[in-house]
Amino acid sequence: xxxxxxxxxxxxxxxxxxxxxxxxxxxxxxxxxxxxxxxxxxxxxxxxxxxxxxxxxxxxxxxxxxxxxxxxxxxxxxxxxxxxxxxxxxxxxxxxxxxxxxxxxxxxxxxxxxxxxxxxxxxxxxxxxxxxxxxxxxxxxxxxxxxxxxxxxxxxxxxxxxxxxxxxxxxxxxxxxxxxxxxxxxxxxxxxxxxxxxxxxxxxxxxxxxxxxxxxxxxxxxxxxxxxxxxxxxxxxxxxxxxxxxxxxxxxxxxxxxxxxxxxxxxxxxxxxxxxxxxxxxxxxxxxxxxxxxxxxxxxxxxxxxxxxxxxxxxxxxxxxxxxxxxxxxxxxxxxxxxxxxxxxxxxxxxxxxxxxxxxxxxxxxxxxxxxxxxx
Numbered sequence: 001x002x003x004x005x006x007x008x009x010x011x012x013x014x015x016x017x018x019x020x021x022x023x024x025x026x027x028x029x030x031x032x033x034x035x036x037x038x039x040x041x042x043x044x045x046x047x048x049x050x051x052x053x054x055x056x057x058x059x060x061x062x063x064x065x066x067x068x069x070x071x072x073x074x075x076x077x078x079x080x081x082x083x084x085x086x087x088x089x090x091x092x093x094x095x096x097x098x099x100x101x102x103x104x105x106x107x108x109x110x111x112x113x114x115x116x117x118x119x120x121x122x123x124x125x126x127x128x129x130x131x132x133x134x135x136x137x138x139x140x141x142x143x144x145x146x147x148x149x150x151x152x153x154x155x156x157x158x159x160x161x162x163x164x165x166x167x168x169x170x171x172x173x174x175x176x177x178x179x180x181x182x183x184x185x186x187x188x189x190x191x192x193x194x195x196x197x198x199x200x201x202x203x204x205x206x207x208x209x210x211x212x213x214x215x216x217x218x219x220x221x222x223x224x225x226x227x228x229x230x231x232x233x234x235x236x237x238x239x240x241x242x243x244x245x246x247x248x249x250x251x252x253x254x255x256x257x258x259x260x261x262x263x264x265x266x267x268x269x270x271x272x273x274x275x276x277x278x279x280x281x282x283x284x285x286x287x288x289x290x291x292x293x294x295x296x297x298x299x300x301x302x303x304x305x306x307x308x309x310x311x312x313x314x315x316x317x318x319x320x321x322x323x324x325x326x327x328x329x330x331x332x333x334x335x336x337x338x339x340x341x342x343x344x345x346x347x348x349x350x351x352x353x354x355x356x357x358x359x360x361x362x363x364x365x366x367x368x369x370x371x372x373x374x375x376x
Contacts, residue, residue, distance in 0.1 A: 033331040035371045042327050048362035049323040052304040052354040057345050059298040060338045061237075065228035067290045068276070073220040074288075075194055080171045082210045083107030085203050086187060090216055092201060093287065096192045103190040103215060110172070114184045117165040117176065124158055131155035196220040199288060221282055226258055228294055229272040237298045238263060238275060246277070246294040256283065258294070303337060303345040304354040310361045311336060311344055312368045321360040321367050322352065329360060329367050 037045065088103040096102060134151040137143035166176045172188050200217035203209055226246055230238065238260060245255040257280040264274035277294070279286070286292075311334065312319050322330045332352050337345035346354060360367060 033371075035329055035367060037327045037329070037370075039327070041370075045366045046363055047323075047360055047366065049358045050361045051356070051358060052306050052346060054302060054304055055343075056302055057305055057338050057340050057343065059301045059345075060340075061230075061234050061296050061298060062293065063228050063230055063296065064291065064293050065226055065275075067224060067286050067288050067292065068227040069219050069221075069224050069288045073196075073223045074199075075196075075218040075220070076214045077102070077190065077193070077216040077218060078211060078214050079105050079188075079190060079209060080211050081107070081109060081113075081168075082208070082213075083110070083188070084208050085205055085215070087205060088201070088203075088215075090198050090201050092198050094198045095284070096194075096196060096198060096218065098192055098195045100192050101189045102192045104187050105190060106187045108186065110188055111184060111186050113165065113168055113172075114174070114179060117162065117169060118179065118181055118184075120158055120162045120165060124155075124162060127151075127155040127158050190215070192218065194218055194220045197284065197287075219288055221284065224279065224282055224286065224288065225261065226277040226279065226292060226294065228275045228277060229268075229270070230275045232267055232271050232273060234298075235263065235273050235275075238296065242296065244277060244294050244296040246279075246292045248290065248292055252293070256286070256292075257281070301338075301345070303347065305343040305345050306359060307361050308339060308342055308344050310359055310364055311346075312364050314368060314372070319368070320346075320349070320352075321364050323358040323360055331368070331371065 037047075083105040084107055086104040086106040090096070090102055131151045131154075134143055134148040138145060138148035169176045169179065173191060174188065196219050198216060199219045201215075202217070203213070203215050209215060240260055240263065242260045244258050244260070246258050247253070247255050258277040259280060260275055261278045262276040264276075267273055306320065310320055312321075318334055318336055319331045320334050322332055324330060332349060334346050334352070335348035337347040339345070
């Protein structure tokens with residue numbers, strides 16, 4: 001009989017032990033937005049709660065844009081007479097100085113142009129002498145008017161030809177005053193028209209180019225600026241001379257101080273306006289067309305703030321958890337503003353009294369995971 005009673009006691013003890021893990025059961029989900037934790041879960045989750053505080057926080061808008069250059073600072077280099085590209089050392093991104101040789105062109109027409117000029121110039125002395133001689137003879141009635149007029153026409157025509165050839169030579173970079181029969185060349189140097197850097201190289205060695213072809217595109221970086229797209233709702237808070245910082249996606253920790261120099265007046269289809277900013281110190285690694293982000297401080301504003309850990313993101317929206325009685329937590333959608341020194345401003349929280357209602361300030365993501373994992 002004692003043996004049977006001992007076995008029964010063991011069986012009851014085993015049944016009792018099956019109920020103990022209830023402390024680790026799943027949290028109770030009242031709705032899609034409310035979850036209740038047991039005392040054990042509450043302790044393990046290490047959740048902290050508190051009230052939102054009212055304080056001054058710097059309002060900042062985050063925008064994006066790209067590096068731009070005004071038309072007067074961009075130069076397309078072509079060659080007026082065309083020809084074959086004999087050599088160049090240019091690469092995109094390379095720095096150049098005004099006047100340095102950036103390419104050498106070659107073509108037989110350059111030889112012909114120099115030859116025509118020197119020939120016309122050599123002939124000019126004879127035509128001038130003949131013109132003066134015929135003029136004197138005509139004045140003394142020793143020659144006909146026709147002969148004098150013919151000499152005058154040839155003299156003036158050759159003078160016009162020389163002037164035209166001089167302009168063509170200067171157009172391709174040859175100084176006519178230094179040209180003589182021993183300096184005729186089949187190659188012409190192309191010189192950089194500005195200080196700056198190369199943004200594009202459109203030709204290769206040996207290629208024939210026409211006068212309309214663009215060989216190189218050069219950029220003068222002295223006026224490189226940042227063009228930002230600002231939503232129209234924020235445009236009234238901006239002004240000329242306002243400071244901001246910009247950074248690239250690849251290196252967000254490196255900040256570039258900028259200043260607003262121009263605010264556009266045309267609103268795009270996306271309801272944005274162009275705002276142009278000048279870099280306080282230009283960095284040659286910033287090239288036209290590069291996308292950048294920017295943060296613009298709009299000044300201090302008084303707002304309710306919470307620790308950044310109190311705000312969770314889910315489905316492209318932001319939420320906080322209200323701490324109600326009985327370990328009950330309710331998820332509420334909010335809209336946030338500026339973030340500074342570990343706190344974030346709550347700009348909108350419908351149905352929430354931030355003055356009196358406690359909010360989960362630590363490990364809010366734990367509640368989000370428990371709520372969504374259970375509902376799913």
